[in-house]
Amino acid sequence: MSTVCDDNALETVKNWTFLLDKHGPATVRIIVASIGLSGLYFFCRSIRLFSCFKTVNDIPDEFFKKHIRLRGIVSNVDWKGRLVVSHIPIVKLPFTGNQDSEVLIHLAAVNLEESGINWLRHNLLNNYIKFELLCKNEIDNSAVCDVSVKYKTLPMMMKNVNREIVRRGLGQVINYTDNEHIKALHMIPHYNRLVQNLLLSESYADKRGVGKWKRPKLVEAVSGYPSQIVDLVKNSNIFIFLQICYTAAKEGAIVLKNLSRHINTLALHIYTVIGKTLNLMSRFYRLFFKQ
Known part of the structure; x- marks a missing residue:
């Protein structure tokens, strides 16, 4: 009786060994692929790879802290010079279609003149832009951003809209009496570097006498x-x-x-x-x- 049991156990082991030899590598590959796909899914979910932000409130605070660069199409420029942007996800799925998105963007550290607002409407409306999130303006619920747009003559290159506005004399750097401006200068290094570049552009415009610095x-x-x-x-x-x-x-x-x-x-x-x-x-x- 014991001999029969030993033979059955040996046969079972042989069967399992045969199955492992035959299907083991495929099973291991499937498990590894499943773990990899799960990790990729959670990674894409954490960085909102497929997310389309409809308003500023939809953008996570972590994006502002890390100064994530997003992209979109400018659908409107309001009377204050703020950009209404239709956000484009990092990876756009083919079956999702167009989603309504109105992310309100404020050019960081720039006070716009009327001519500057007209320039934005002429050059940015319905154009593709990239915007780096710096901080959130709680007063008008807009995103304070460093904005870049493609050159018309050189589509592969981008120009900084904030610096271009100041360099043309169509706006100037925000006054130091603005509390939000002072707070951002002390707390956000990216904002501080942007202001330094804008001051150089303002000095350039002043020396050339262009825009609001035009001399008789x-x-x-x-x-x-x-x-x-x-x-x-x-x-x-x-x-x-x-x-x-x-x-x-x-x-x-x-x-x-x-x-x-x-x-x-x-x-x-x-x-x-x-x-x-x-x-x-x-x-x-x-x-x-x-x-």
């Missing part, structure tokens, strides 16, 4: 000198003192004129009274003493 031509400047000199003289202390003296002298002359008129009238009355008195005295003398 020589003829216009020379023609404006007389009016500037007149304004300078009018606002000087000496001119104000002379003006006060002239006004006082004019008022004094008017008073003296009126006074002299009254004195002349009084003198005329006195002269008339004296004349009449002398006439009466002469008549009285002839009437009483010549007889």
